[in-house]
Structure formats: structure tokens, C-alpha cells
Amino acid sequence: MPSTSRTTATIALCCLLAGVAVPSGATDAVRESFDLQVPVAPTPVAVDGRERLVYEVHLTNFSNQPLLPLRVDVRDADSGAAIAAFSGAALRQRLAFVASGPGEESALPPGMRGLLYLELDIGRDAPPRALEHRVTYAVAGDDPGRHFDVRGAPAAVGRPAATILGPPLRGGPWAAVYGPEWERGHRRVVYAADGRATIPGRFAVDWFRLDGQGRLSPEGTGTGDARAAHGYGEQVLAVADATVVGAHGDHPEAGADGPPQKRRLADAAGNYLVLRLDDGRHAFYEHLAPGSLRVAVGTRVRRGQVIAALGSTGDSRRAHLHFHVADGPSTLGEGLPFALDRFRLLGRYADIADLGATAGIRSPRERWRCAAASCRRPITCSLSAPTRTDVPRLVAPRPYRGRECAPAG
Structure with a gap:
């Protein structure tokens, strides 16, 4: 009997040590x-022929002291091989506290949660079966040379499952905008509703129509009346055979360019449609023009069918289409990856600030150069004459990286 007690105590102690931190x-x-x-x-989602993993690690401080993350290592859980490491400015840029933005050099207070946003390039090789994470940290006010490690957040890597869709728009050129590093970009906006925290826009894309000179509107940047933007009123298409499960169409336009009027969370999407795809996922179209919805809840739609018109309703500064895929019919559901089956990539912007501020296209293979003084370097675009009007022609800001419109589009 005593022998059994000692064995039980040893096992309990081993379990305790496996879940806590020790000094480095x-x-x-x-x-x-x-x-x-x-x-x-x-x-895994393919971008430019390479596999990427897009996800978040949540860090919650359960101690009674402020803790300062110094380094995060990501490893293959099976082989122990290093996949990525972040420290210094690279870590601060990816780590955001729930009550503040990225770039904070302060420690995470007791009871506070931080989110580490990761986009890992795993190349062309087969993705790891699972990941493990190690966080090296210091205690605020302690000896600056005294560091601790904590290991955890085991994560099984899912099988590639990006939904292949048709384009939500036709013609072009269109700017497909997504920036995973932006503090208030879709990728980093977390909502807590219905008992869970979600990132609906993890893979969301904002689509802006350009003219032949790369402008958003005749006067250049898309300021003024939303109806003057080149994309306003463009036909919005069903991306797959689906059933309409959500619709709202009577919000007015948001108004002139500038900081958008902050609306209730329920009204932020403006006029919208939600399609339940046949695989159970849901496609969201937001900021649609007032009175433009051509379908209603319960309508069965076919891929390529015109379902609404592009507008600027809800929390919108310029006429554009917000599009994303999620796991449920709520606009605050969890964002999922998707891919477009066809488009023509014309080029990429070097900086999002250049969007709409270009001019001087004189031949299909020339470079667009900035008209705005704030532009720091040329925007390289390889242009070619359109051949099919149903294939979107894209000019992408720098974060857009290739065949997938999901993680980088």
C-alpha cells in the first residue's frame, strides 16, 4: 500500500511540472x-505556389505578475524542427493585447490576454502534422537577464480545405485589398459574441474598381459622393450554387470619403447577402448598394448569377465590395480560407497608400508611376488586353500574393 501511494505522488508531480514554466x-x-x-x-493554403499556415496563438496571463513576452518559437511537434521564431520588433508587430494595439513594449498584466497573429511560410513541402509553441518571457521589474520558458498550444494542422469559388465580380481592373499586418485590418479585428471570440475577416478581401489609369474615381482617390466611384453599381455575382440565408437591403449610403460614421455592430456590414454554399460554408457580401438586392432569403442561386450591386453602406469609406467566407450564417462567424478558380493578375502595389493614386499607363508593359507625392517607389504592373469580360483582372496591393484570394488577397 505505501508503494502505491508513492507511485501516485510521483505521477501527480510529473503532471504538474509538465504544465508550468521554468527559468530558461x-x-x-x-x-x-x-x-x-x-x-x-x-x-495550409497555397499562395504563389507555396503553402502557408494562417492562425493565432492566444496568450493569457494567469500569474499575479506582469509578464513580458520576449520570443516565440514554432516547431514541428513530431520532429522538433524549427519552423519560425519571432522576437524584438517582429514579435511586437505580431502581438496585440486585447485592450491595446500591436507594437506595445509593455508587459501583459495579470488576467490579460494577448493574440499572436501568425502567417507561416512552409514552402512546397508537406505541412507538419502538428505544431508546438514555446514562449520565452521575463517578469516586469525582475532582473532583466532572468528569462523563463513556457511550452504549450499544441495545434494539429488541418488538411487543405480552401473552398474553390467563382469570382464575385467580373471585368476590371479590380484592386483586391488585404493586409494581415494592419492593426485594424480585417485579419486583426476580433469580435466576442454568442459566447466565443472570432475573426470573421481572417481571409476577407475588399474589392475596389479602378479605371485604365489606376484611379478609384474620375477625380482620383474616390473621395466625395460614393456614386461617383468607378465600382459603384457594378454587378455582384454568386460565387457558387447556393441558397440565400441572410439579406438586408435598406441601409442608405455611408456618405462622402473620410472616417466612417461608427455604426452599431449589427449595422456595420451595411446592406449584405449571405449565401449558404453546398459544402456548408457561408459566403458574405457586404456594403451593397441600397435597393440593389435581386434575391431574398430562401432563393436558390446559380454560380455567376447577378445577386446585387456594389455600394458603400455600413462602415464604409469608399464604394467597394467586402467578401469573405465563414463557418456560419452570422456576420461574426469564424473566417475560413477560399480560393478563386480564375482571374488575371495584372500586378501589385508596393504600398497600400498608392491605391487610387496612379497615372500614366501608356502601354500594356509599362510601369505605373505614382502621381501622389506620398508615393515612394514605382508600382509594377504587367498589363495585357482583356480577353474575357467574366474573368476579373486584378491589380493587387502588396499583401496580395498570387493564386489564392484567401490568405493574401
């Missing part, structure tokens, strides 16, 4: 620190 290179203390979680399993 030392084993003199057991201490509470971060709870590490990966709420949404990373799924």
Missing part, C-alpha cells in the same frame, strides 16, 4: 505564467 536553462522553480491556446486549427 534552469530548473530551480515552478511558476505560473501563460495559458497558451490555438482556438482555430491552422490549415
Whole structure:
């Protein structure tokens, strides 16, 4: 009987040590620190012929001291091979506290949560079966040379499952806008509703119509009346055979360019449509023009069918189409990857600030050069004459990187 008790005590102690932090290179203390979680399993998505994992690690400080993350390592859970590491400015840029933005050099207070936004390039090789994470941190006010490690957040890597869709628009050129590093870009906007925190726009794309000179409207940048923008009123298309499960169409236009009037969360999407795809996922179209919806809840639509018109309703500064795919019919559902089956890539912007501020296209293979003084370098675009009007022609800001419109489009 005594032997059994000692065995039980040894097992309990081993389990305790496996879940807590110890000083880097030392084993003199057991201490509470971060709870590490990966709420949404990373799924490989092809970008420019390379596989990427797009996901988040949640760090919650369960200790009674402020903790300062110094380094995060991502490894293959099976082989232990290093996949990525972030420290210094690179870590600060990716780590955002729930109550503040990125770039903070302060420690995470007790009870506070931080989100680490990751987009890992795993190349052409087969993705790892699972990931593990290690966070190196210091205690605020402690000896600056004293660091601790905590390991956790095991994450099984999902199978590639990006939904292949038809284009939501036709013709062009269109600018497909997405910036995973932007503090308030879709990728980094978290909502907590219905009992869970979600990122609806994890793979969302904003589509802006350009003219032959790269302008958003005749006067250049898309300011003024939303109806003057080149994209206003453009036909919006069903991306797949689907059933309409959500619709709202009587919001007025948001108004002239500038900081958008902040609306209730329920009204932020403006006029919208939600399509339930046959695979159970949901496609969202937001900021649609007032009175433009051609379908209603319950309507069965076919791929390529005109379902509405592009507008600027809800939280919108310029006429554009917001499009994303999610796991449910709520506009605050979890964002999922998707891919377009066809488009023609014309080029990329070097900086999002250049969007709409270009001029001087004189031949299909010339470079667009900035008309605005704020532009720092040329925008390279290889242009060619359109051949099919149903194939979108894209000019993408720098974050757009290739065949997938999901993680980088």
C-alpha cells in the first residue's frame, strides 16, 4: 500500500511540472505564467505556389505578475524542427493585447490576454502534422537577464480545405485589398459574441474598381459622393450554387470619403447577402448598394448569377465590395480560407497608400508611376488586353500574393 501511494505522488508531480514554466536553462522553480491556446486549427493554403499556415496563438496571463513576452518559437511537434521564431520588433508587430494595439513594449498584466497573429511560410513541402509553441518571457521589474520558458498550444494542422469559388465580380481592373499586418485590418479585428471570440475577416478581401489609369474615381482617390466611384453599381455575382440565408437591403449610403460614421455592430456590414454554399460554408457580401438586392432569403442561386450591386453602406469609406467566407450564417462567424478558380493578375502595389493614386499607363508593359507625392517607389504592373469580360483582372496591393484570394488577397 505505501508503494502505491508513492507511485501516485510521483505521477501527480510529473503532471504538474509538465504544465508550468521554468527559468530558461534552469530548473530551480515552478511558476505560473501563460495559458497558451490555438482556438482555430491552422490549415495550409497555397499562395504563389507555396503553402502557408494562417492562425493565432492566444496568450493569457494567469500569474499575479506582469509578464513580458520576449520570443516565440514554432516547431514541428513530431520532429522538433524549427519552423519560425519571432522576437524584438517582429514579435511586437505580431502581438496585440486585447485592450491595446500591436507594437506595445509593455508587459501583459495579470488576467490579460494577448493574440499572436501568425502567417507561416512552409514552402512546397508537406505541412507538419502538428505544431508546438514555446514562449520565452521575463517578469516586469525582475532582473532583466532572468528569462523563463513556457511550452504549450499544441495545434494539429488541418488538411487543405480552401473552398474553390467563382469570382464575385467580373471585368476590371479590380484592386483586391488585404493586409494581415494592419492593426485594424480585417485579419486583426476580433469580435466576442454568442459566447466565443472570432475573426470573421481572417481571409476577407475588399474589392475596389479602378479605371485604365489606376484611379478609384474620375477625380482620383474616390473621395466625395460614393456614386461617383468607378465600382459603384457594378454587378455582384454568386460565387457558387447556393441558397440565400441572410439579406438586408435598406441601409442608405455611408456618405462622402473620410472616417466612417461608427455604426452599431449589427449595422456595420451595411446592406449584405449571405449565401449558404453546398459544402456548408457561408459566403458574405457586404456594403451593397441600397435597393440593389435581386434575391431574398430562401432563393436558390446559380454560380455567376447577378445577386446585387456594389455600394458603400455600413462602415464604409469608399464604394467597394467586402467578401469573405465563414463557418456560419452570422456576420461574426469564424473566417475560413477560399480560393478563386480564375482571374488575371495584372500586378501589385508596393504600398497600400498608392491605391487610387496612379497615372500614366501608356502601354500594356509599362510601369505605373505614382502621381501622389506620398508615393515612394514605382508600382509594377504587367498589363495585357482583356480577353474575357467574366474573368476579373486584378491589380493587387502588396499583401496580395498570387493564386489564392484567401490568405493574401
